[in-house]
Amino acid sequence: MCRSSRTLIVAVLMTVLAALPVGPTAAARRDGIANVAHRGASAHAPENTIGAFRLAARMGADLFELDVRETRDHALVLMHDTTLARTTDVESVYPERAPWRVSDFTLKEIRRLDAGSWFGSAFKGARVPTLREALRAMRRTGLGLLLEIKAPHLYPGIERRTALELRRSWEGPLVVQSFDWDAMRAFHGLMPEVPVGLLGTPPAGELPGLASFAVQINPPYRDLTPGYVRAIHAHGMQVFTWTADDPVVMRRLAAYRVDGIITNRPDVLARL
Template sequence: MFRSARTILMTLVTALAVTVPAVPATAVPATAGPPPGIVNVAHRGASAHAPENTIEALLLAARQGADMVEFDVRETRDHALILMHDTTLARTTDVESVHPGRAPWRVADFTLDEIRELDAGSWFGSAFRGTRVPTLREALRAMSRTRLGLLVEIKTPRLHPGIERRAAVELRRSWDGPLVVQSFDWDAMRAFHRLMPDVPVGLLGTPSPGELRGLAAFAGQINPPYRDLTRDYVRAVQALGMQVFTWTTDDPGVMRRLGSYRVDGILTNWPHVLARL
C-alpha cells in the first residue's frame, strides 16, 4: 500500500503545487524566496485561519497551497484516536463549561462520546461555533479528498501504551497517500518503524551530530525547531540520507533563510505565505 520513504518524499518535493492562491500583495515582501522543492507543511492545518487540528483547518490548508498537513494525535479514555495537541481539552474546547467539575480536563480522562459533545471552534471565532474534535479516521477520510500528504504526530506515547500499534492499524485501514509519522519520543518511532517499515518516521528535536548515524538506521527525517538549525547541521542530516522538516515559522524572512540552508520542508501556520514565496 505504501511506497518507500524516498519515493514518497521525493514525489512531494518534485510535485509541489503550482497554483498559488491569491493573497494580498502586502502579505509577503517582493524579494527572492526559497529555492523550489521545499515542502510546504501546514502546521495543525491552516491554523492561522481556522481552529487547529480540525477538519476545517486541514481542508483550508489545501486551498492555501500546502503540500502536506501536520496534525497531532492523542488517545481518549476508551482508546479512540483524536486530533488534539494539548494534554488537556481546556485551551481549544468548551470543556470547562460543559464539564465544570472534571478539572484538569485531561484528554485521557474523557471518552470519545464525551469529547464529541464539545465545541472546538468557538475559542477561535464565532464563525467556527459548533466545530467538533475529529477522530483520526474522520481526518484521514476528509484528507483523502485532497492531494496532500500527511505528517502525523503521535503525542506523548508513554501516556498511551500501544498507541503506535493502534495508529498503525488506522493508517493502514484509512490512508493510501504520502505519509510521515513523527514524535518527540524516539523510542516510540523506533517501535512504529517496526510496525510499518515502509512509512518514514520523523524524530522531533535536535539530536547531536554524533547521534545522527545511529538514528539514520530507522528514521527518515530529523525535524528540529528552526532556531536550532545551521546550514552545516542540515547538510550533516542529509548526508546520511535523511530529510529535515523544520518548525514552526510564519516569518517570510525566516522562511527565506531556511530555504538558503536547503531544508526539505517547513512547517507554518500560514501555508499561503510559504506558497507565495
C-alpha cells in the first residue's frame, strides 16, 4: 500500500470515528482521540461478552475491542486467555480436562460454560459469544470495532476465517490488530481495505517497513513518549495505546497526541 493510500484510510477512519452517534458527547472525541472500550466496558461487566460491549456503547465509547481465538472445531469465539479457566466455570463443568485450553473444546462444549459469574452474581449465565454473535449484536450500535487475533500461530488459518466472518457479519469502522506482525501482514493480503494495527513497540528504525502494510502502531502506554508518537505519525500511521484507566494518565496521553486510548473504563475517558 502506498503512503497516499494509507493516509486516506487513516483520514477516513478518524472522520467516521469522530462522527459516531453513540453515547454522550465526549471531550476525547472532540479532540480526535478515539475512546476504545477494552474487551468492552470490562471494569463494569465481564470482559468479551455482548453485555460488556453494549454497556460500552451506553458509556460513550467510540469503538469496542475484542479478542478472537479458535475452538477445536474451528469456531471463532471471544476469549482473551489461552485457557478458559479465568473467566468461565470450566474447572467445575469439565474438571478432568485441565489445562482447559480453548483449542481443546468444541463450540458446543463451550456453550455450556458460565462466563459471567466470576465477575459478579448479577452476570450469572452470561455466555462466551462467537465472533459472529458479537458482530451481529453490535453492528447497528454505531460503534467501531478493534479486533485482536490472539496467538495466530496456535490456530492455523485463523486469519482467513476471521476475514470471512468480517465480510459476512460486520458493517462499520474496523481495525484488526495482533502481536503477531507476520499474521497481520498475511491478513492485510486477505483484506487490504481493512486497517491493520501492530501491537507492541517496534524500534523507530523499523517503522518505515511496517508502514508498508500497517496503519496503526499500538503500544502499551508506559512505552510512549511524545517523540515516539511523532515518529509514528511521521510515517502516516496512528497510535492506539493501552490500557489506561487513570484520568491523569489519559490526560498525559492526550497531550502526546495519540489517536486512540484503549481503556477498561470508557465512561471515565468520555467524561474527561
